[in-house]
Amino acid sequence: MIIPSFLNETLLNSVSLISIDLENSIKSLGLNILNYGVIDKDTDKMELLVQNDREFLQEGIRKYLMSKPMHVIVHVFWSNLSKYSILCNIKFVLDNLDNIFDEDWDFWIISTNKEWLIENYHEEELSIFLLN
Structure with missing residues (x-):
């Protein structure tokens, strides 16, 4: 498995590397x-779907995550399945977006409490799903 490239020795101490399907x-x-490889948007769990440039999508993710407690644990996956999540x-x-x-x-x-999911699709598409 490949370690995400931005994780230097200091940052590695702040995360756990996981190999999950x-x-x-x-x-x-x-x-x-x-x-x-994209989540089907035809679901009642869809909360937000926007298409725009990277800065707009990053701001949307920041705004959404800032409404959550900073200590909440999340799982970050990438499309390269050879890479650790x-x-x-x-x-x-937020610090490493x-x-x-x-x-x-x-x-x-x-x-990790399975309440929500954010998907960033490479065609400049951001989706947020509410799971509960």
């Missing part, structure tokens, strides 16, 4: 995945 994790939340808190995501974007084409942030 992304597709099964998303399906276990009651969501379907389309054949090109990470467990970290929301503060870590540029790096998370740069790490791979697509990424997902899933709350």
Whole structure:
């Protein structure tokens, strides 16, 4: 497995590296995945869908995450299935959002309490799903 490239020795101390099947994790939340790897938007769990440039999407993610307690643990996955996903808190995501974007084409942030999921799809599409 590949360690995400932005995780230097200091940052590695702030996360846990995990190897979990992304597709099964998303399906276990009651969501379907389309054949090109994006979550099916045809669901009543869809809270937000926007298409815009990277800065707009980053601001949308920041705004959403800032409404959550910073200590909440999340799971960050990337589309490269050879890469470890990470467990970290929301503060870590906010502090490293540029790096998370740069790490791979697509990424997902899933709350470990399974209340919500953020999907950033490489065609400048941001989706937020409410799971409960």
